Amino acid sequence: MKKGGLRWESHVVNVAIRPRKRQPEQATLSNDYLFFRVMQQKAALLPTLQRVLPELGIVKICQVVAQRHLKATWQSKELKLDIFAEDQAGNQFNVEMQVANEHNLIQRSLAYFAGMVNNQLDQGVKYRDLKPIYVIFFTRFDPLGYQHQFERCRIMAGEHQPDRLLNFIYLDVTAPIAQVNPALQRLCEFIETGKVAPNDPFILKLEQMQAKAKMNSEWRDEAMKINLREQDIEYRIERGIAQGIEQGVMQGTNKTTLKMIRAMKDDGLAKAQIVRLVAQSRQISEAEAQRYYQMAIAG
Incomplete structure (x- = not known):
């Protein structure tokens, strides 16, 4: 759909399943705490972003910040991004694992986007130099509430500008998307079930990183308090x-x-x-x- 200088693109595939609760010892990366503890590591985040956004040609993550806090003014609501990252082209990413459906995914996405835009402007960036922002939610439920599993929404600033400034990507890890991206399907299956694809080196590496994170006593104690x-x-x-x-x-x-x-x-x-x-x-x-x-x- 096109209106004025903006274009809204949508890509939808398949049906979602309601999430199940797990005990801590059975946790996979669908546990939001375990997810951000693993994904804050570049060795996990870079291949993940490459599978979610293969068209960007991401070759390097320049910075990763876990639990980044954004606050425009002392009176405004503080935003906490699970994972904030920037690639070699200046693209900025917010990656989240959302387990429970709080029916505010669009509102949260817009808030995170606004906070990231404001953060760019704080650094002296002119409006025309704003870098594209990608807000990515992995979920364990129907992302937008109408029985679809994969949704990619983008707004482009102008007909001739290649950069998509606003990008929302929602992935329900409980439903299949093999026809969209087999590599991404294997990642989603591992996040949800812990199933390892033996011929996928990244998934094998991710399994090791997950196991190591579970063995970290400080992280385990913190996760128990949250639970x-x-x-x-x-x-x-x-x-x-x-x-x-x-x-x-x-x-x-x-x-x-x-x-x-x-x-x-x-x-x-x-x-x-x-x-x-x-x-x-x-x-x-x-x-x-x-x-x-x-x-x-x-x-």
Whole structure:
């Protein structure tokens, strides 16, 4: 689709599968913590980017920063990029592993892109000299919510400019894309299942790097703390739902439901998730759950 000087390109393939949870000892690179610990190493990131974006001809990664923080002003929201990298041509990359579907992928992508653009301008770059930015999400769910697995969205600045300034790439590692890129398919399979392609040297190397990362005691302790924190959030959500059902039946009021919604919002859940959970727990329509959500926010 073309409008003005911009072009939006889309490439879609195949069906997604809902993600499964794994115990830490069974973790593959679909574990977001393990993913960024491995991908912060150039030996892992360079071949990964080459498989995701073969058309760029990337031969060297000049810098990699794990957990890069971007903040435009002291009042603005701080952005944390799992992996930030730049290649020999100045192309900039943000690479993320997103396990849970928080229904805000487009918004997050735009926020990360804006932060990376602002960071370039902070360095004195003129608008016309902005370098292309690639925001890449590996996911374990249907990326954009309409049952497709691979999505590549780009906006080109002008009909005659070859550089694609804004590039969003979404990859669901749970669904096959062999017909798009066999090498990328093998990478996605390894990320999701740990399956090793014996004739693929990079996947064999990636397996070794994954094993080494798991053996790092400092990383393992940090990963365990993150896992416990996530489990605590899940417990609070489940407890809130259970209490909401029990007290709602006993008291015949919506007070507990409103408290449950506020608690889930405080825990960082997206609006769509809260509405869905309320609808399921109260056995009501999502439209009615939406009404409860508005009441909770207004109160």
